[in-house]
Amino acid sequence: MPSQPAVDEGWDALLGSFSNLLGEVDEAGVATLTLNRPKQLNALNSELMGELVAACQYLDRKHPSARVIIVTGSGSKAFAAGADIKEMSSVTYSEAYNKGLLDGWETLRTIRKPIIAAVNGFALGGGCELAMLADIIIAADSASFGQPEINLGVLPGMGGTQRLTRAVGKSRAMELVLTGDRLSAAEAVSLGLASRAVPAAELMETTQKLARRIAAASLPVAAKAKECVNQAYEMTLAEGVRFEKREFWSCFALADQKEGMAAFIEKRTPVFGDS
Structure with missing residues (x-):
């Protein structure tokens, strides 16, 4: 940042x-x-x-x-x-x-x-x-x-x-x-x-x-998390869980997921690039 x-x-x-x-x-x-x-x-x-x-x-x-x-x-x-x-x-x-x-x-x-x-x-x-x-x-x-x-x-x-x-x-x-x-x-x-x-x-x-x-969080992940929480007001539980699961899986296409997990393993603060 x-x-x-x-x-x-x-x-x-x-x-x-x-x-x-x-x-x-x-x-x-x-x-x-x-x-x-x-x-x-x-x-x-x-x-x-x-x-x-x-x-x-x-x-x-x-x-x-x-x-x-x-x-x-x-x-x-x-x-x-x-x-x-x-x-x-x-x-x-x-x-x-x-x-x-x-x-x-x-x-x-x-x-x-x-x-x-x-x-x-x-x-x-x-x-x-x-x-x-x-x-x-x-x-x-x-x-x-x-x-x-x-x-x-x-x-x-x-x-x-x-x-x-x-x-x-x-x-x-x-x-x-x-x-x-x-x-x-x-x-x-x-x-x-x-x-x-x-x-x-x-x-x-x-x-x-x-x-x-x-x-300090990854912008795309924060946006995804916000959308998932808001969907709880719009969907049934089963629909909401399916929506969350798809958004969770999609995080693994992000460089920020690789950075966040690497930082956790290496015991350091992650540096997210919002991608």
Whole structure:
């Protein structure tokens, strides 16, 4: 891996075109994307959606050194307090249907590199759904999660009814969706929604440390492992095991498999070439 961040004029130009998103890539290949609408508690409007999706796609397919993506929110109050209600309030049914309101968020499911949500403060409505689109959630101890759309006369529209149910089970998800109640960070961890909760002051340090560990792995193998875990939500057990087995076998076509096993036998740290 490079000892300093790779210069990428395309990435710099893309960042310069954004109004609601900050981004950087460090020397370990850890990219940090920061939702930057602090006055609106990082509410997710269509412009921010487009910027975040474009940034993740670029980091996934084009950036020369990015290996892991962290998504977080600016300020200490909110990761993202939900969708931009002012933007959505006057939308008609025909407009929502014909324009595919909120459809763009599903593009994040196509990102092959691991995504970690560093959740600081509120992750409500679309903010909770965005966190659940990540592969791992690390929560500040001050974070809270919820789907309060019922109080606005709508229901979750970015996958909340589906991903929350898979994360915490039907009964708890039903209660949260029908009441709009919130989960604390500790509750989110105990229910399996978040991986861990840490003191707010340590959130980014903890998340970056985890991201660097993941970034040290072989890129193609990490992508394969991510896909296999995600397939557990889409397939039966038998189908999933067959899928995993094929991906496992395919690793033996990689030079990284030879390097990883040789390094283990020789008791040294592997140097992966991502091939």
